[in-house]
Amino acid sequence: MPTGVAVVCDTDDCLAVYLAVTTGNDGDERSADEVSQIARKVAECDAWVIGFGFRQPVMTCPGCADGRGPVRERGVCKRCMGRVGSGAKCVYCLQQMEPSHAGED
Structure with missing residues (x-):
């Protein structure tokens, strides 16, 4: 059965998740x-x-790194799972989504 590895943002109260690796296939x-x-x-x-924090690597999502985060609303963005707004762009990381996949306003 395939499993996945997710990266989560280390910023307090940020809901950003990046599904980075699928294993098992x-x-x-x-x-x-x-x-x-x-x-x-x-x-x-x-x-x-x-x-790096406490001797281990930590990850910060693009939105928090650029000052637009933390991600507070989940959506369909493939980069951070944030909400996609008008123009089919994530409101947090500015990832451009294909209109057929955006599905949110």
């Missing part, structure tokens, strides 16, 4: 550390910011 077993590293790299490539 290729039959390749990976350690938790390997999957965690892959998830961080994928999130970084999609504008999430990595920092």
Whole structure:
């Protein structure tokens, strides 16, 4: 059964989530550390910011990193799961969604 790895924003009260890695489809077993590293790299490539707190890496969503967060309303944005507003853009991370997938106003 495939499983996923999510990255969550470390900002207080932020609901941002990034579904970074799907595992289990290729039959390749990976350690938790390997999957965690892959998830961080994928999130970084999609504008999430990595920092370090208490000797471990923490992630900040694009909205919080740029001062538009924290994400307070869930929606369909693939980058942060924030609400997509008019113009088919996420109101938090400004990710442009295809109109057929935006589905919110």
